[in-house]
Amino acid sequence: MSSSEQPSRKDAVKEFLTHELLKGKDELLKRKLKLEHSLGLGPQPNVIPPAVPGIADAPRPIVLGWHPVAGFAGKWFADKTGLGRLLTEKLHKCPDPTQHWAILVGDYVHELWMDENLDIIYLNERRDKQEWHTFEVGSTRFNDEALRRAGEMTIYNMRHKQKAYNLITNNCQNFALQMLNAVQVGKHLEFATAYSLYHAAASGGSGGVSTLLSGQAESPVSSIFTAQAQELPMAEEEESERPPHHVVAHAQEVMDEHTTKLDDHHSLLG
Numbered sequence: 001m002s003s004s005e006q007p008s009r010k011d012a013v014k015e016f017l018t019h020e021l022l023k024g025k026d027e028l029l030k031r032k033l034k035l036e037h038s039l040g041l042g043p044q045p046n047v048i049p050p051a052v053p054g055i056a057d058a059p060r061p062i063v064l065g066w067h068p069v070a071g072f073a074g075k076w077f078a079d080k081t082g083l084g085r086l087l088t089e090k091l092h093k094c095p096d097p098t099q100h101w102a103i104l105v106g107d108y109v110h111e112l113w114m115d116e117n118l119d120i121i122y123l124n125e126r127r128d129k130q131e132w133h134t135f136e137v138g139s140t141r142f143n144d145e146a147l148r149r150a151g152e153m154t155i156y157n158m159r160h161k162q163k164a165y166n167l168i169t170n171n172c173q174n175f176a177l178q179m180l181n182a183v184q185v186g187k188h189l190e191f192a193t194a195y196s197l198y199h200a201a202a203s204g205g206s207g208g209v210s211t212l213l214s215g216q217a218e219s220p221v222s223s224i225f226t227a228q229a230q231e232l233p234m235a236e237e238e239e240s241e242r243p244p245h246h247v248v249a250h251a252q253e254v255m256d257e258h259t260t261k262l263d264d265h266h267s268l269l270g
Contacts, residue, residue: 042115044123046148048108053146053221055188056228059139062180063104064251065132066258099260101172103151103179104134108144110151112158112175119163120170122155124148135254138247140183141232147183149221150191153198154179173255180251186244192229196222 102111113123162170199219
C-alpha cells in the first residue's frame with residue numbers, strides 16, 4: 001500500500017463516520033419529535049366555542065377526572081419529570097406522573113399540560129366519557145368560556161411562581177385543585193377580584209393592585225364578572241352542598257384515594 005493511498009482511505013473513513021453521525025443525529029431528532037407528538041407537547045387549538053363569558057349561569061357539576069398517560073410515552077414522561085431521580089433519592093409516596101388529572105365540566109376538559117420545554121401551559125379538549133375515571137366534587141355557575149378564562153388565569157398564576165413542571169409542586173393535581181377553588185359555587189366575588197388583578201398584570205399593567213387603584217378602567221370581561229358576582233346571592237355559599245373550603249378538601253381526599261403513589265419499592269413503570 002503506497003503512502004498516497006493512506007490519506008484517501010483515512011478521508012473515506014472520516015467521511016463515512018461523519019455521515020453516520022449526522023444520520024444518527026437526524027434519527028434522534030426524528031425520535032424526539034415523534035415522542036413530543038405522541039405526548040401532544042405544546043399548545044393545542046382551543047375547542048371552546050366563542051361566547052360571552054358568564055359566571056352566573058345555572059349550576060353545573062364540577063368533575064375531577066383522571067386517565068393514564070400510557071405506553072412508552074408515559075415512561076419517557078416519567079423520566080423527563082424526574083421520577084427516577086426522586087426514587088433514587090428515596091423520596092417516598094410521589095404521585096404517579098403517568099396518571100393525569102383534570103377538571104371536567106359539561107362537554108369539555110380543562111387541564112395543565114406542557115410545552116416542548118416542559119413548562120406548564122393550559123389546554124382544553126372535548127370530553128371523551130370513555131377515557132376518564134370521574135368523581136363529582138362540586139358545582140359551578142361558570143359557562144364554558146368563563147371556565148376557559150379561569151383555566152388560563154390559574155396557569156398564569158402558577159407560572160408566575162414556577163414555570164417548569166414539577167412532580168410535587170407544579171403538576172396537574174395542583175392545577176385541578178386551584179381551578180376548582182376559583183370556579184366553584186360561592187367563590188364568585190373572589191374570582192371577579194382575582195380576574196381583574198390577573199387581567200391587569202397579564203395585559204402589561206404595572207402590577208395588579210396598583211393598576212386597579214390607579215383608576216384605570218376594568219376590561220369589558222372583568223366588568224362582566226364583577227357585575228354578575230355582585231348580583232349573585234351572598235347566601236349561595238351556604239346553599240351549596242359543601243362550603244367552598246370543604247369542596248377543595250374533599251377533592252384533595254378524592255385525589256389522594258385514587259392516585260397511585262410510587263416509592264422506591266413499587267413503580268408502574270416496570
